[in-house]
Structure formats: structure tokens, C-alpha cells
Amino acid sequence: KGYIISSNWDDYGFHKGEGVYNHPTLSWSVIKKHLDFAYRSFYxxxxxxxxxxxxxxxxxxxxxxxxxxxxxxx
Incomplete structure (x- = not known):
């Protein structure tokens, strides 16, 4: 369905992600906001x-x- 943009594994990492995946209903800024919240909540x-x-x-x-x-x- 075209969600995954990059097949280069060097593009993937804990703080990376923008430009490797297209979510059909969420922008990267929303995903990043929730990822940051989860990261801070845990650590x-x-x-x-x-x-x-x-x-x-x-x-x-x-x-x-x-x-x-x-x-x-x-």
C-alpha cells in the first residue's frame, strides 16, 4: 500500500523515522509528539x-x- 518509503536500513533508528514511513491518517509531527511523550514517560x-x-x-x-x-x- 506504499506505507514504507525507504528500504535502506540505515534510515531506520530510534530517533529517526521521518521519511521512512507514511501513515495514512497521522502526520509525522503527531507520531513524533506521541513517541517523545512515551520516551519521556518511561525514562x-x-x-x-x-x-x-x-x-x-x-x-x-x-x-x-x-x-x-x-x-x-x-
Whole structure:
């Protein structure tokens, strides 16, 4: 039906997607808005943050993880 635009796998990725798929009723901006909401809802949930913090402390990557968190565009 022509929904998939690109067959190049390099075009696909977590933050990519525009230009690889045509939804019949949703614009890319609407899809992106909901994708961003889902991403923030998961990664900024208290449960995830607590688990990730514990893992970072155990692995000794807490400073690196905090820097990554602060660089992320939420």
C-alpha cells in the first residue's frame, strides 16, 4: 500500500523515522509528539530512575550517566 518509503536500513533508528514511513491518517509531527511523550514517560518515571541509579552506582558509571542524562534533549 506504499506505507514504507525507504528500504535502506540505515534510515531506520530510534530517533529517526521521518521519511521512512507514511501513515495514512497521522502526520509525522503527531507520531513524533506521541513517541517523545512515551520516551519521556518511561525514562523519567521514578521507578526507572531509581533502578538506573542503583545500577549506575554498582557499575561505577554514575558520573558518566549523569552527564549523559544532562546532555539529553528531553
Amino acid at each position: 523519567l518515571s521514578p521507578g526507572f530512575i531509581i533502578r538506573r541509579l542503583g545500577k549506575s552506582i554498582k557499575q561505577g558509571t554514575i558520573i558518566k550517566d549523569i552527564k549523559t542524562f544532562l546532555k539529553t534533549k528531553w
